Amino acid sequence: MMMDSFTTTLVILSFALPLAGTLILAFSGGALGERGSARVGVASVGLAALATAWLIAGFTGGDGTPRTVHLWTWIRVGDFQPAMSLVLDGLSLTMMAVITGVGFLIHLFAAWYMRGEEGITRFYAYMNLFVFSMLLLVMADNLLLLYLGWEGVGLCSYLLIGYYFQNAANGQAAFKAFLVTRIGDVFLALGLFLLFSELGTLNISEILARAPQTWETGSTTVNLAALLILGGALGKSAQLPLHTWLPDAMAGPTPVSALIHAATMVTAGVYLIARLHGIFTLAPDVLLLVGLIGAVSMLLAAFAALAQTDIKRVLAFSTMSQIGYMFLALGVGAFDVAVFHLVTHAFFKALLFLSAGAVIISCHHEQDIRRLGGLWRTLPVAWGGFLVGGAALVALPLVSAGYYSKDEILWEALAAGEPGLMLAGLLGAALTCLYTVRLILGIFHGPANSDNARHARSGTGLAHNLPLVVLAVLSTAIGAWLYPGLHGGVLPPNPGESVEGGHTMVAIIASATVIAGLALAGWLFHYQRTWLARQVERGMGARLWMLWHNAWGFDALFDRLFVRPWQALVRWLRNDLLDQTMSLSAVAARWLNVRLVRSQTGQLRHYAVIMVLGVTLILLFLALAPALGGGA
Amino acid sequence: MNGVPVEHGLILAALLFTLGLAGLMFRRNMLFVLMSLEVMLNAAALAFIVGATAWGQPEGQAMFLLVITLAAAEAVVGLALMIQLHHRFRRLDLDAASRMQG
Numbered sequence: 001m002m003m004d005s006f007t008t009t010l011v012i013l014s015f016a017l018p019l020a021g022t023l024i025l026a027f028s029g030g031a032l033g034e035r036g037s038a039r040v041g042v043a044s045v046g047l048a049a050l051a052t053a054w055l056i057a058g059f060t061g062g063d064g065t066p067r068t069v070h071l072w073t074w075i076r077v078g079d080f081q082p083a084m085s086l087v088l089d090g091l092s093l094t095m096m097a098v099i100t101g102v103g104f105l106i107h108l109f110a111a112w113y114m115r116g117e118e119g120i121t122r123f124y125a126y127m128n129l130f131v132f133s134m135l136l137l138v139m140a141d142n143l144l145l146l147y148l149g150w151e152g153v154g155l156c157s158y159l160l161i162g163y164y165f166q167n168a169a170n171g172q173a174a175f176k177a178f179l180v181t182r183i184g185d186v187f188l189a190l191g192l193f194l195l196f197s198e199l200g201t202l203n204i205s206e207i208l209a210r211a212p213q214t215w216e217t218g219s220t221t222v223n224l225a226a227l228l229i230l231g232g233a234l235g236k237s238a239q240l241p242l243h244t245w246l247p248d249a250m251a252g253p254t255p256v257s258a259l260i261h262a263a264t265m266v267t268a269g270v271y272l273i274a275r276l277h278g279i280f281t282l283a284p285d286v287l288l289l290v291g292l293i294g295a296v297s298m299l300l301a302a303f304a305a306l307a308q309t310d311i312k313r314v315l316a317f318s319t320m321s322q323i324g325y326m327f328l329a330l331g332v333g334a335f336d337v338a339v340f341h342l343v344t345h346a347f348f349k350a351l352l353f354l355s356a357g358a359v360i361i362s363c364h365h366e367q368d369i370r371r372l373g374g375l376w377r378t379l380p381v382a383w384g385g386f387l388v389g390g391a392a393l394v395a396l397p398l399v400s401a402g403y404y405s406k407d408e409i410l411w412e413a414l415a416a417g418e419p420g421l422m423l424a425g426l427l428g429a430a431l432t433c434l435y436t437v438r439l440i441l442g443i444f445h446g447p448a449n450s451d452n453a454r455h456a457r458s459g460t461g462l463a464h465n466l467p468l469v470v471l472a473v474l475s476t477a478i479g480a481w482l483y484p485g486l487h488g489g490v491l492p493p494n495p496g497e498s499v500e501g502g503h504t505m506v507a508i509i510a511s512a513t514v515i516a517g518l519a520l521a522g523w524l525f526h527y528q529r530t531w532l533a534r535q536v537e538r539g540m541g542a543r544l545w546m547l548w549h550n551a552w553g554f555d556a557l558f559d560r561l562f563v564r565p566w567q568a569l570v571r572w573l574r575n576d577l578l579d580q581t582m583s584l585s586a587v588a589a590r591w592l593n594v595r596l597v598r599s600q601t602g603q604l605r606h607y608a609v610i611m612v613l614g615v616t617l618i619l620l621f622l623a624l625a626p627a628l629g630g631g632a
Numbered sequence: 633m634n635g636v637p638v639e640h641g642l643i644l645a646a647l648l649f650t651l652g653l654a655g656l657m658f659r660r661n662m663l664f665v666l667m668s669l670e671v672m673l674n675a676a677a678l679a680f681i682v683g684a685t686a687w688g689q690p691e692g693q694a695m696f697l698l699v700i701t702l703a704a705a706e707a708v709v710g711l712a713l714m715i716q717l718h719h720r721f722r723r724l725d726l727d728a729a730s731r732m733q734g
Contacts, residue, residue, distance in 0.1 A: 602730030604665075608657045 007058060011069045011086055014051040014096065015135040017044045021128035025121050034120050038111040041124025045107045045131050049100035056093050066090075066205075066490065068141055082202055087141035091490045094339060094483075095138035095271060098346045102263045103131050105467035109354050110255035112463035113361055117253075123163060127259070130156035134264050138271060143192050143202040146272075150188065150236070153265045154181050160256040161249045170251040177245040184235015184242050188272075191228030195279075198225070208278035217282050226283035229276055230290060233269030237323050239297045244554050246320055250312040254357030257312060262319050262353050263346040270326045270342050274335040277491055281333065291331015291413075295424040298324025300552055302431035306438065307548030310367050311356045314439050317551070318393065319349055321428060325409055328421055334412035335491040340483060341405035347479050348392035348402055351471035355385030358459050358468065359443060366452040369442035376444040378456045383444050385468045390436045392475040394518065395429060397511035404480035408496075411506040415496035422506070426513050433517030434524070441525050641682030648675035662717055662724045666710045673703045 021044030025037055032040060066089035074082045086092075107127060114120050133152025140146040162174030196202055198221060199210045215222040233239075238246035249261050260266070273280060273290065280287045298321045305317035322345045329338035359375065359382050360367055376383040392402035406429065413422040448454045459465075474482070496503065524532060535541035547553060573579075599610075648671055655668030677699040684692020714724065721728040 604726050604730075605657055605660070612653060612657060 007055065007067075007088075008069050010051045010055050010058075011088065011139075012071070014048045014055065014100065015086075015132055015139065017048040017051070018128040018132040018135065020044060022125050022132060025125035025128065028121060030121055032121060034115070037121040037124050038114075041128055042104070042107045042111055044128055045100060045104045048131065048135070049104045052093070052096045052100045055088065056097060059088065059090075059093055074144070079200065080196075082142050082144040084145065085141045086139040087204070088139075089490045091271075091274065091339065092138050094343060096135060098343055099131060099134050099138065099264050102346050102350050102471070103134075103259055105470055106255050106259045106263070106350060106354065108463050109258075109357065109467040110253070112459060112461060113255050113357050114253065119163075123160075123253070126156050126159045126163075127256070130160070130260060130265070134268075137268060141204055143195065143204060143207070146204075146275075147188065147192060150232075150268065151185065153260070153268065154178065154185065154236070157181070157249070157260050157265055160260060161252040163252050163256065167251075173245075173248040173251040177249045180242055180245040181235040184232045187228045187230075187235070188232025191225055191232060194221070194225050194228060204275060207276070211278050211282055215282055218284060219282075222279060222282045223286055226279050226286035227289075229272065229279065230286060230293075233272050234293065235269075236272075237266050237269030237327070238320050239269070239293055239323060239327055240300065241554070243297060243301070243320055244551075244558060247313050247316045247551065250310070250316050254312065254353060254360060257316070258350045258353030258357070261316065262349040266319060266323060267326065267342045267346070270323065270330065270338055273327075273330050274339055274491060277335050280330075281492065287331055287333065289331070291328050291418065291421055294324045294327025294329075294331055295421050295428075296324075297321070298328065298428045299424060299431070302428050302435065303548050304551040305435040306431065307545050309370055309549075311359065311369055311372075311439065311443065312353075312367060314369075314435060315349070315352055315356060318352075318432070318435065319345075321432065322349065322393070325406060325425065325428070328425060329409045329412060332413045332416035332418050332421060332495060333492070334409065334416070334494040334496065336494055337405065337408040337412050339491070341402075341409060343483055344392065344401040344405045344475075344479060347471055348389045348400075348475040351385050351468065351475050352389035352393065354467055354471065355382045355389060358382040358385070358464065359456075362456045362458055363452045364455070366450060369439065371450040372443045372448070372453045373446040374444070374448040375453060375456055379444075379458045381458065381465055381468055385472055386440050386444065388472040388475050390440050392479075394433045394436050395510070395514055396518075397507075397514060399477055401475050401477060401479035403511075403514075404477070407507050407510050410510050411503050412494050412496045414502065414506055415494075415499040417495075426510065429510065429513050430517035430520075433514060434521045437518060437521035438525050445526075446529075635685075638682060638686040641685075642679060645675045645679040645682065648672075648678065660725050660727055662710075662714050662726050665726060666707065666714065669706065669710070670703055673699055673706070677703075 021040055024040055024044075025032070028037070028040075066087060068085050068087050070083055070085040072084050074084050107124070110123070110127070114123055117123070130153060133149045133156060135149070137146055137149030137153060140149060158174050158178040161177050162171050164170050192202065195207060199207055199214060201207060201210070211222070231242075235242040246261060246266065250257055252261075280290070301317045301320035301324060305314050305321065308314045308317060322341070326338045326341050326345070329335075329341060359372070359379060362379055362382070363372060363375070366372060388400075392400040394400075395403040395406040397403050406425075410422050410425045410429075413419075413425060473479070536545040550556065599606075652668045652670075652672030652675060655671065656665055659665050659668065677696045680692040680695045680699065682692075684690065684696075717726075717729060718724060
């Protein structure tokens with residue numbers, strides 16, 4: 001396909017600019033200062049967003065056929081020739097728009113949030129590197145390049161979770177995130193090996209073309225391949241059972257949580273499955289498993305979110321829950337709808353996280369909702385952000401962006417003949433209402449419960465207000481309308497398109513559920529506060545609270561199942577025979593050392609005597625050696 | 633050449649060397665240690681001369697000049713060290729300077 005050089009330049013610019021930002025910041029050595037670093041970091045992503053906007057304008061104006069930009073051949077080993085080439089189609093452009101657009105707003109907000117923090121250059125260097133890696137992930141036309149981006153975002157996630165490295169707990173959280181996602185990455189790598197050995201290529205479009213010719217539907221190999229890829233997606237997207245890292249990942253700065261752990265990186269698993277849809281449609285059992293895992297993760301996370309006291313942990317569990325919705329949509333074959341929810345979720349969850357960041361900074365780093373309250377008058381912008389973002393999160397009918405995507409998911413689930421998944425989705429929607437209302441009431445209403453909340457001071461300035469306002473607008477129905485949809489048939493049609501009628505019915509039921517949920521939540525958390533507080537203090541209520549507060553005890557379970565046996569094994573192996581043999585030389589050296597040190601007296605005469613003895617011995621040996629040798 | 637036999641000269645050199653070595657090993661006074669060193673150097677030089685005379689080679693005498701020069705240089709450094717030793721410790725006992733265990 002012919003590409004005009006202007007488009008090629010734009011494509012290169014869109015991912016080279018963040019990389020350039022990283023390099024400039026990394027080699028500046030702190031010479032840019034706080035303002036300079038922020039400028040470079042924000043500008044590089046902003047320009048990349050402009051380039052992406054230009055690309056999208058050109059793409060939607062054109063015929064919408066996918067295009068490939070071949071940059072160079074990466075490696076050339078026999079038949080294995082992965083190329084540095086990037087694909088431009090509806091899916092990758094949508095993801096690019098989210099990454100650079102939302103990414104730019106978050107970078108801008110970070111300029112306010114990180115003011116006066118140490119190591120701002122390092123922060124922006126990592127953030128730019130993240131944007132670069134994420135762009136590579138979604139633009140790659142072969143799985144090897146995708147895997148490079150995949151590992152790159154994992155690395156940046158690790159670096160940014162552990163950004164406040166002076167606190168050892170943050171390092172632990174970063175380490176946990178890295179290790180748990182690594183388990184998924186290993187599965188993904190194995191999946192790539194399997195695909196390459198079976199199909200002989202890693203090029204995505206070739207894989208999708210060859211898979212149906214090579215494999216029969218539901219054959220063992222394709223099931224295995226789909227399962228391995230699913231393993232990778234589960235780790236990155238924090239779904240059961242590889243989800244335990246996400247709540248701890250909130251140790252990073254809030255803009256990081258917004259960008260990496262809400263809007264972009266954690267949705268990479270959804271993108272991966274949507275991109276490789278051809279393999280999953282050949283493995284219907286695995287696809288159903290995707291939906292089931294999504295539904296279970298969604299419900300468990302929603303319950304866990306009900307019993308958190310940290311704003312960011314509530315939002316983390318809510319992210320897990322919403323990604324569960326996306327997996328549910330993938331599971332019923334509605335790949336398009338999953339990507340739609342990914343986009344709206346990126347808008348409203350970034351808004352919620354940034355608003356949470358505004359609250360946290362304004363209240364002098366107070367994150368505990370039990371110690372906040374009554375802030376709606378002092379922090380009107382953050383309050384507005386939470387209201388709009390919360391409305392989108394609970395999918396408030398008609399006015400919010402979340403409604404349009406979530407309603408689609410429920411409808412597709414029913415249309416695909418999975419009413420159980422739809423009911424789970426409805427239950428999840430009601431739970432979402434409960435924890436969202438609890439969060440907003442806890443932060444902004446009721447009495448102020450600490451000095452930090454009473455002395456809150458609202459953030460000001462463009463860097464604080466602009467991202468919140470723009471994201472708030474995008475989180476309303478406008479965001480859903482702006483979503484152009486995917487062009488050019490990148491993804492297979494949704495199951496709902498072949499079913500007639502019933503969509504309105506689902507929409508009405510979903511709306512009713514949301515409104516009933518909101519009413520119940522308002523009644524519970526406003527009028528029945530004291531009753532609730534009494535319930536969770538003892539008996540069944542307290543036990544339930546602890547169970548949900550610890551997110552169903554998965555951490556403790558994994559600790560028992562894997563961490564402790566492993567540590568016991570390591571302790572046991574520490575003194576095995578081989579190690580002991582190895583340490584023998586060290587022991588011998590130390591033994592000799594202790595004895596030889598005593599000969600070092602400092603008395604010159606002793607040394608002279610020893611030397612003379614030594615020389616005499618050598619001379620004797622030399623004199624006698626010929627005699628002995630001759631005798632033998 | 634028919635003067636002193638080679639063996640006699642070498643035995644004398646060995647005796648001188650052993651005397652010097654014994655002095656080096658058993659004296660504590662630095663002045664005597666230095667003198668013992670000189671004796672040992674001269675014993676070695678004597679062995680060169682004896683050898684050169686026995687085989688009629690001139691190199692032995694050249695080596696003797698070298699040894700004399702070396703001995704003079706060694707005496708300079710040794711005496712300077714001795715003055716420093718006396719300056720610091722007010723005596724000439726070598727064991728006094730054993731604080732560094734080296």
